[in-house]
Amino acid sequence: MKILIAEDEPLMLMAIVGRLKNDGYDVTAATDGREALKAIETSLPDLIITDILMPYTSGLELIGIVKSNYSSAIPIIVLSGLGQEDTVMEAFELGADDFLTKPFNPTELSLRVQKLLKLNPPKSK
Amino acid sequence: MSENMLQDKKVLVVEDNIINQMVVKHSLQKLGASTDIAGDGAEAIAKIKGDHYDLVLMDIQMPVMDGYETTHYIRNQMNCTIPIIAMTAFALKGEDEKCFQSGMNGYVSKPFTVESLHHAINKVFDSPTIANANPNVLNNPNVSVDISMLYEIAGNDDAYIRNMIATFLEVSPVTLAKIETAYNNSDWENLYKAAHYAKSSLAVIKVADMYEWVTTIEYKAKNKVELDTLFPLIELLKDKYIVVEKLLSEKFSFNINSVSV
Numbered sequence: 001m002k003i004l005i006a007e008d009e010p011l012m013l014m015a016i017v018g019r020l021k022n023d024g025y026d027v028t029a030a031t032d033g034r035e036a037l038k039a040i041e042t043s044l045p046d047l048i049i050t051d052i053l054m055p056y057t058s059g060l061e062l063i064g065i066v067k068s069n070y071s072s073a074i075p076i077i078v079l080s081g082l083g084q085e086d087t088v089m090e091a092f093e094l095g096a097d098d099f100l101t102k103p104f105n106p107t108e109l110s111l112r113v114q115k116l117l118k119l120n121p122p123k124s125k
Numbered sequence: 126m127s128e129n130m131l132q133d134k135k136v137l138v139v140e141d142n143i144i145n146q147m148v149v150k151h152s153l154q155k156l157g158a159s160t161d162i163a164g165d166g167a168e169a170i171a172k173i174k175g176d177h178y179d180l181v182l183m184d185i186q187m188p189v190m191d192g193y194e195t196t197h198y199i200r201n202q203m204n205c206t207i208p209i210i211a212m213t214a215f216a217l218k219g220e221d222e223k224c225f226q227s228g229m230n231g232y233v234s235k236p237f238t239v240e241s242l243h244h245a246i247n248k249v250f251d252s253p254t255i256a257n258a259n260p261n262v263l264n265n266p267n268v269s270v271d272i273s274m275l276y277e278i279a280g281n282d283d284a285y286i287r288n289m290i291a292t293f294l295e296v297s298p299v300t301l302a303k304i305e306t307a308y309n310n311s312d313w314e315n316l317y318k319a320a321h322y323a324k325s326s327l328a329v330i331k332v333a334d335m336y337e338w339v340t341t342i343e344y345k346a347k348n349k350v351e352l353d354t355l356f357p358l359i360e361l362l363k364d365k366y367i368v369v370e371k372l373l374s375e376k377f378s379f380n381i382n383s384v385s386v
Contacts, residue, residue: 007325081324103274103331104328
C-alpha cells in the first residue's frame with residue numbers, strides 16, 4: 001500500500017512518515033504541494049495525507065487537482081490545526097475524505113489510515 | 126523531625142574541605158545515616174562505582190572536577206540515577222538552576238542546620254527522581270519537554286528518534302528568526318505562517334507553554350488583533366527555546382543510550 005504525505009514542516013512530516021513506515025506502508029514524502037503533484041504524476045498512491053497551508057500548491061489545490069484530474073477514488077486525509085475548521089469544510093467540499101487535527105495521536109493516525117484503505121480498496125493502475 | 130529518617134541509609138558526602146566533611150558527617154549521623162566521604166569528584170565516582178549508596182551530598186566548588194561535572198558524569202556516563210543533593214553557598218544567581226540542569230535532585234544552602242538538611246532530603250525522597258518520572262518527559266525547573274510522541278512514532282528506532290530531535294534543533298531557530306523578522310517588519314501574513322509552522326514542530330516535540338504561545342501569535346497575526354501584545358510573547362518564546370535547546374542537546378544522548386536497540 002502506497003501512501004503519499006505532503007507536509008512542509010519537517011518534524012511533522014517525519015512524525016507521520018515514521019509512524020506509517022513502522023506500520024508497514026510504502027511511504028513517499030513531499031515537502032510541498034508541487035512536489036506532491038510530481039510524485040502523483042510518477043505513480044498514483046493508494047492514499048494521500050496532506051497539510052493545508054503549504055508553499056507553491058496548497059493542500060486545497062492539491063485535493064482539487066487529484067480528485068478531478070486523477071482519481072476521485074484516492075482517499076485523502078487533511079491535516080489541520082485547531083481553529084482551521086472552515087478550511088477543513090472547504091477541503092471536504094473539494095472531496096477530502098477525512099481529517100486529522102494537529103497535534104495528532106499516532107494511534108489515531110494509524111487507525112484512520114487503516115479504515116480508509118479498507119473502505120477504499122486501491123484502484124491505482 | 127524524624128531522628129532516624131536515614132536509618133539504614135548510606136550517604137556519600139563529596140566535599141574537599143575537612144572541617145565541612147566533619148560538620149556534614151555529624152548532621153547525617155544525627156539523622157541516622159551511615160556516611161562515607163569522598164574528597165573530590167573523581168573519588169566520588171570511584172566510590173559510587175564500587176559500592177551502594179542511597180544518597181549523595183555534593184559540594185559544588187571542588188578542585189579538578191566540580192560538583193556539576195561530577196554529577197554530569199554520574200548521570201550521563203554511568204547512567205546512574207542515585208539522588209544527588211548539592212551543598213552550595215549560592216553566592217551566584219542561577220546556581221540553583223545549574224544544579225538541576227546538571228542532573229541534581231535538590232540543594233541545601235551552606236551553612237546548613239540539621240533541620241534544613243532534613244528538609245532538603247525529605248523533598249528529594251518525596252518527589253519522583255529522574256528515574257521514576259516518565260523518562261519521555263524531560264524536566265527541569267524552567268521547562269518541561271514531552272518527547273513521548275517520538276517513541277509512539279518510531280518505537281525503538283533510536284536513529285530515527287535522534288534524527289527527529291536533530292531536525293527540531295535545526296528547524297526551530299530558523300523558524301524563531303522568521304517569527305522575529307516578520308514581527309519587526311509588521312508582516313502579519315508571514316508572522317502567521319511562521320507561527321503556524323512552529324506549531325507543527327511543537328505538536329510533535331511538546332514544550333509546555335511554547336505551543337500555547339505560538340498558537341496565540343498565530344491567531345493574533347492572522348486576525349490582526351492585539352498586535353501590541355505580540356512582542357512580549359515572542360520574547361518569552363525565544364527565552365524558553367534557549368532552555369529547551371540546552372535541555373535537549375544535553376539530556377537527549379543520555380536517553381538514547383538507555384533505550385535498548
